[in-house]
Amino acid sequence: MKVLITGATGLVGSAVARRFLSDNYEVLALYRRGADRSLLSDVDSRVNWVEGDIMDISSLENAMEGVDFVVHTAAVVSFIPKDRKIMYRVNVEGTANLVNVCLNYPVKKLCHVSSIAALGRPDSRKLIPGKTTMLDESQRWEDSPENSEYAKTKHLAELEVWRGIAEGLNAVIVNPTLILGEGDWNKSSTQIFRYVYQEKPFFTEGIANYVDVRDVADIVFRLLHSEVSAERFLLNAGSISYKNLFSMIAVAMNKKKPWLRVGPGLAGIIWRVEALRTFLLGTKPLITKETAQSAARNISYRNDKIRNILNFEFQPLEKTVARVSESLLKQSLN
Numbered sequence: 509m510k511v512l513i514t515g516a517t518g519l520v521g522s523a524v525a526r527r528f529l530s531d532n533y534e535v536l537a538l539y540r541r542g543a544d545r546s547l548l549s550d551v552d553s554r555v556n557w558v559e560g561d562i563m564d565i566s567s568l569e570n571a572m573e574g575v576d577f578v579v580h581t582a583a584v585v586s587f588i589p590k591d592r593k594i595m596y597r598v599n600v601e602g603t604a605n606l607v608n609v610c611l612n613y614p615v616k617k618l619c620h621v622s623s624i625a626a627l628g629r630p631d632s633r634k635l636i637p638g639k640t641t642m643l644d645e646s647q648r649w650e651d652s653p654e655n656s657e658y659a660k661t662k663h664l665a666e667l668e669v670w671r672g673i674a675e676g677l678n679a680v681i682v683n684p685t686l687i688l689g690e691g692d693w694n695k696s697s698t699q700i701f702r703y704v705y706q707e708k709p710f711f712t713e714g715i716a717n718y719v720d721v722r723d724v725a726d727i728v729f730r731l732l733h734s735e736v737s738a739e740r741f742l743l744n745a746g747s748i749s750y751k752n753l754f755s756m757i758a759v760a761m762n763k764k765k766p767w768l769r770v771g772p773g774l775a776g777i778i779w780r781v782e783a784l785r786t787f788l789l790g791t792k793p794l795i796t797k798e799t800a801q802s803a804a805r806n807i808s809y810r811n812d813k814i815r816n817i818l819n820f821e822f823q824p825l826e827k828t829v830a831r832v833s834e835s836l837l838k839q840s841l842n
Contacts, residue, residue, distance in 0.1 A: 510534045512575045514562055515582030519691040520621055522547035523725040524579050529554055538571055562602035568609045577732045580606055581621040592657045599661035607672035618679040619728050620669045625659035626683060644810040645740055673738045680731045681740040688828050689721025690835040701836050704757040711751045711766040715806050719745045720828040730818050744809040745822035760833035
């Protein structure tokens, strides 16, 4: 049995590759020339690396030969204005390309790894100050100035998958929250661990919704082998305040806990200073307007649907943080 994975060099894609390898699948990993393949370095010889790009339809067609399942994790995640054009190209056009190619080949099923951002943000007027708003799969996209450009691209990418489903494609969509896992702590959500490791003093208000990358990979694997189709699933193991999450990581890494709370006013000053620094130096900002707003929201997500469909139990946060922290600490010593 063969599975094609886009974005296999990233945090989620590499975990999905490992999950399929554990069941002796032939794993085809689509990658661009020069991509960093270090997250799969220990199993590199077991992966069939296929050079290509989701923006290149011919390379997708070449990679699709004889494939049973497709897992689409490739995406550009950014909150920097200069990255908007490439985000729309890769996240939206790239997904459309993949859907079209899947429709033309006898693929058994596609799993599109989306994001919780694709749900959009509910109208702020509907939120009750001081209370947590709980959302589930019934949440529908609402145009709002609070939706980041990244969120818009992930929403539009999902529409491409739903279009493919309407045209006969067997597919499912998963929407993970903050993904915690072993990876490059200079990239993606793993940067949280580096932030705490460096003993930064600040923590934000708001709630972090989280899920273990291994749980995401296992759910993707199980959904592809199930009879479920034309459904989306929120993947959220639970919710915790950023203060408590940072503190848990600090304890696991034997580091000082962040102790200065950043309220909305200070966060607004910080992201504006970061925007100026980014403009002058050409570097990536530590915080943006979108990330500052997101961190201050009290929104959580239900997980009943995926738990009931697969009889699935998410890993405890303490176990995830301990495992990931141990892995990253070993990396820092090398």
